[in-house]
Amino acid sequence: MELPPRVASAMNAMKALGLSWEITKPVLKDLLKVYKYNWEHIECENYRVLADAILDSLELMDNDLKKITRRDDDLDKKVDVENNSFSGKRAKVENDSFSGKRAKVENDLFCGKRAKPSNVACFDKRPSHEPPKNEHKNKASTTIINISLGDKPRQLENPISSAAPPRPLPARIVGSSSSRESSLHDNGKNASTDVDRSAQNSSSIRIELASSLSGEVRLVILYDPALPCPNFQIPSLEILCKMVEDRCLKSYKILEPHFSLLSLLKEMCHCVMELSSNSSEERGNIDRFQGMNPIISNGQPEYVNLQTYSNNKSERGKDSEDIRNSEALANDSLGLVVFQPQHSSSSTKTVAFCDTDISRGEENLKISLANGPAERYPPYHYIPRNIVYQNAYVNISLARIGDEDCCSTCSGDCLAASIPCPCARETGGDYAYTSDGLMKNEFLNAIISMKRDRLQKHLYFCKDCPIERIRNEMMPEPCKGHLIRKFVKECWSKCGCNRICGNRLVQRGITRNLQVFWTVEGKGWGLRTLEELPMGAFICEYVGEILTNTELFDRQLLVTGKMRHTYPVLLDADWGSEQVLKDEEALCLDATFYGNVARFINHRCGDANIVEVPVEVETPDHHYYHLAFFTVRKVEALEELTWDYGIDFDDQTHPIKAFSCRCGSKLCRTEEHKLEKDLPWFWDENAFKENYIQLF
Numbered sequence: 080m081e082l083p084p085r086v087a088s089a090m091n092a093m094k095a096l097g098l099s100w101e102i103t104k105p106v107l108k109d110l111l112k113v114y115k116y117n118w119e120h121i122e123c124e125n126y127r128v129l130a131d132a133i134l135d136s137l138e139l140m141d142n143d144l145k146k147i148t149r150r151d152d153d154l155d156k157k158v159d160v161e162n163n164s165f166s167g168k169r170a171k172v173e174n175d176s177f178s179g180k181r182a183k184v185e186n187d188l189f190c191g192k193r194a195k196p197s198n199v200a201c202f203d204k205r206p207s208h209e210p211p212k213n214e215h216k217n218k219a220s221t222t223i224i225n226i227s228l229g230d231k232p233r234q235l236e237n238p239i240s241s242a243a244p245p246r247p248l249p250a251r252i253v254g255s256s257s258s259r260e261s262s263l264h265d266n267g268k269n270a271s272t273d274v275d276r277s278a279q280n281s282s283s284i285r286i287e288l289a290s291s292l293s294g295e296v297r298l299v300i301l302y303d304p305a306l307p308c309p310n311f312q313i314p315s316l317e318i319l320c321k322m323v324e325d326r327c328l329k330s331y332k333i334l335e336p337h338f339s340l341l342s343l344l345k346e347m348c349h350c351v352m353e354l355s356s357n358s359s360e361e362r363g364n365i366d367r368f369q370g371m372n373p374i375i376s377n378g379q380p381e382y383v384n385l386q387t388y389s390n391n392k393s394e395r396g397k398d399s400e401d402i403r404n405s406e407a408l409a410n411d412s413l414g415l416v417v418f419q420p421q422h423s424s425s426s427t428k429t430v431a432f433c434d435t436d437i438s439r440g441e442e443n444l445k446i447s448l449a450n451g452p453a454e455r456y457p458p459y460h461y462i463p464r465n466i467v468y469q470n471a472y473v474n475i476s477l478a479r480i481g482d483e484d485c486c487s488t489c490s491g492d493c494l495a496a497s498i499p500c501p502c503a504r505e506t507g508g509d510y511a512y513t514s515d516g517l518m519k520n521e522f523l524n525a526i527i528s529m530k531r532d533r534l535q536k537h538l539y540f541c542k543d544c545p546i547e548r549i550r551n552e553m554m555p556e557p558c559k560g561h562l563i564r565k566f567v568k569e570c571w572s573k574c575g576c577n578r579i580c581g582n583r584l585v586q587r588g589i590t591r592n593l594q595v596f597w598t599v600e601g602k603g604w605g606l607r608t609l610e611e612l613p614m615g616a617f618i619c620e621y622v623g624e625i626l627t628n629t630e631l632f633d634r635q636l637l638v639t640g641k642m643r644h645t646y647p648v649l650l651d652a653d654w655g656s657e658q659v660l661k662d663e664e665a666l667c668l669d670a671t672f673y674g675n676v677a678r679f680i681n682h683r684c685g686d687a688n689i690v691e692v693p694v695e696v697e698t699p700d701h702h703y704y705h706l707a708f709f710t711v712r713k714v715e716a717l718e719e720l721t722w723d724y725g726i727d728f729d730d731q732t733h734p735i736k737a738f739s740c741r742c743g744s745k746l747c748r749t750e751e752h753k754l755e756k757d758l759p760w761f762w763d764e765n766a767f768k769e770n771y772i773q774l775f
C-alpha cells in the first residue's frame with residue numbers, strides 16, 4: 080500500500096539515517112498523537128524530534144532488555160537474546176551509520192547548516208555508568224550512546240524537543256567530596272566521568288539540578304546508598320525533567336510550550352541569592368551569552384567585548400556615541416575575538432558583537448547579530464515558517480483551490496506571458512511584482528496611502544468583532560474598525576508555472592542581508608539591512624505561531640497576568656467580508672515563543688520605511704495569509720527597518736500593547752514624543768528577567 084506523502088517523507092528521512100521503517104513506524108505514530116497530528120513539529124529541523132524519539136525508544140528497549148537479562152541467571156541465554164535480537168540491530172544501526180548520521184542531524188539542528196564543524200554536538204560512546212561487576216559480563220551488548228552537548232550552551236532550550244521524548248543528557252553528578260565537584264558549566268564529558276567515579280566510590284551521590292550564576296546556591300538530589308535501593312541507576316537529567324514536566328502537564332492540564340523545569344529550578348537558585356544578598360548586582364551576566372549561540376571555535380565561544388554602556392538616562396547621549404563608534408568597528412569587521420566575562424556594576428552592561436546566524440541555518444542567508452547586551456537576547460525559538468499552535472483553522476488543501484485561484488495551464492514564468500493569468504485577479508488583473516523581483520510602485524503607493532488614510536476612510540467595521548467578543552462575550556462593544564487591505568496572490572503548487580516564476584516572491588524566503596542589532600534609542604533590539612535596498616524590495620514575512628484570538632487573549636492573561644510584551648499581529652485583513660467569523664477563523668501570529676527575524680522589527684509612527692502586505696499563497700481563505708514586508712522607499716545600508724504597527728497608543732485594551740514610543744519620527748502619535756520617555760521593559764535588567772521568566 081502506498082504511504083501518504085508526509086509519512087513517506089518521514090520514512091525516507093529516517094532511512095537515510097539507517098533507521099528501518101519497522102523501528103520508525105511505532106515512534107512516528109506516538110509522536111503524531113502527542114502533537115495532535117501537527118506535522119510541522121515533526122518535520123521541522125530535518126525530523127529532529129522523530130530521530131531523537133527513535134533513539135530514545137531504542138535506548139529504553141535496550142535498558143529493558145538489560146533489566147530482563149540481568150534477572151536471568153543463564154548468562155549464555157542473555158548473550159543470545161542481546162546479540163540476536165535488539166542489541167544486534169542496534170549495534171548495526173550505531174556502527175553502520177546512525178551515530179555519524181545523528182551527529183550530522185545534530186549539527187544541522189543545533190548549530191545551523193552553516194555552523195563550523197567544531198560546533199557539532201559530540202557523541203560519547205562510553206558506557207553511561209558501570210553496572211556492578213558481578214552482574215555484568217557481557218560488555219559487547221551494553222554500549223549506550225551517551226550524548227553530550229559538549230560546550231553547546233543550553234540557555235535557549237528547544238521547546239519542540241523539550242515537548243518530545245527527551246534526548247538523554249548525562250545528569251551532572253557530584254561526588255560527596257566537594258573537591259570532586261565540577262563547575263556548573265561542565266560539559267557532558269565531565270558529568271559522565273563523575274558518574275563513574277561516584278559509582279565506584281559508592282559514597283552518597285549528589286545530582287546537581289540547578290545552580291545560581293556562580294554556583295553559590297545549588298539544588299541537588301542526594302542519593303544515600305546506605306539505604307537499600309537495589310539497581311539504583313542515575314537517571315539522565317533530561318529524562319528526569321521530562322518526566323516531571325509530563326506529570327505537571329497531567330496535573331495542571333496546561334503548560335506553556337517553553338516551560339522548562341530546569342529554568343524554574345535555576346530561577347529558584349537565583350531568587351535565593353537575591354533574597355539572601357544585597358549585592359546580587361555584582362554578579363556577572365555571562366549566562367545570557369550562552370543563549371546567543373555564538374560561533375564556537377576550538378570549543379571556545381568567541382565574542383568581542385568592545386564597549387560598556389550606561390543605562391543611566393543622563394549619560395545616554397554619550398553612550399549612543401560610544402555605541403555608534405563600536406558599531407562602526409563592527410561593521411568594518413565582523414571578526415571576533417574572545418570575550419572576557421566581566422563583572423558589571425549596576426549601571427554598566429557588556430556590549431558584545433556576535434557574528435552568529437540567529438536563524439540557525441533556516442533561512443537562505445545568514446542573519447547576524449551585532450552590538451547588543453547578550454544577556455538581553457530573548458529566549459525564543461527561530462522558525463522560518465508559520466506553525467499552527469492548536470485551534471486555528473488553516474485548511475491547506477489542493478481541493479480548496481479552484482480553477483479561478485490557480486493557473487494550471489501556465490508554464491515557466493507567469494510574468495513573461497502576454498496575458499496575466501488568473502493569479503493576477505486579486506491585484507486587479509495585473510501582477511503586483513516586477514520581473515526584477517520588486518513590488519510595483521503603483522501597488523505599493525496604493526497600500527501606503529490606504530494605511531496613512533486609515534482614520535479617514537479605509538476602515539471597515541465588523542458586525543460581530545472577534546476582538547470585542549473576546550473582551551466581553553456577554554455584551555461586546557461595537558467594532559473599533561480594521562484596516563481595509565489589498566491582497567497579493569502568489570502562484571503556488573497547483574499552478575502550472577515553475578519555481579522561478581516571478582509571481583512567487585514571498586514563498587522563496589529572505590534574500591536580503593539583514594542584521595539584528597541593539598538600538599541606541601532605547602527600543603531594544605531592532606532589524607537593519609546590511610545592503611542598500613530599492614523601493615519595493617521584499618524583506619521578510621512576519622512569522623510566528625498561528626493562534627486564534629481567544630488563544631492569544633488566554634495566553635496573554637496566563638503568561639504575564641499583566642497582558643504585555645507578547646508579539647502578536649492580527650490577521651484581520653478580511654474580517655469585514657465575513658458575517659460572523661468563527662473563533663477558529665479569527666487568527667493572529669504570535670512571535671513571542673516561535674518567530675523569525677521579523678519579531679525584531681521596531682515600530683515607527685507614520686514614516687516607517689517598510690510596510691506589511693497580506694499575501695495569499697497556499698489557500699484562498701483570507702482569514703489566513705502571510706504578512707510580508709516591503710520597502711516603501713530606497714533604504715540605505717545599515718538603516719534600521721521599521722514598520723508602523725498601526726497601534727492606537729490610547730487603546731490599552733487592544734491585543735497589541737501600546738508602549739512608550741521612541742521612534743523619533745516627526746509624525747509620532749504619542750503626545751509626549753519630544754519628552755524624556757520611559758525606557759521599554761527590556762532595558763531594565765530586572766524587568767527583562769522578570770518578564771522572560773514569566774514567559775518561559
Ligand SMILES: C[S@@+](CC[C@H](N)C(=O)[O-])C[C@H]1O[C@@H](n2cnc3c(N)ncnc32)[C@H](O)[C@@H]1O
Pocket residue numbers: 457601602603604605644646677678679680681682683736738739740741742743759760761
Ligand atoms: C516586535 S518587538 C520589536 C523588537 C524589540 N525591540 C525587541 O528587542 O525584542 C515590539 C516591542 O519593541 C519595543 N518597541 C518597538 N518599537 C518601539 C518604539 N518605537 N519605541 C519604543 N519601543 C519600541 C516595544 O517594547 C514593543 O512592544
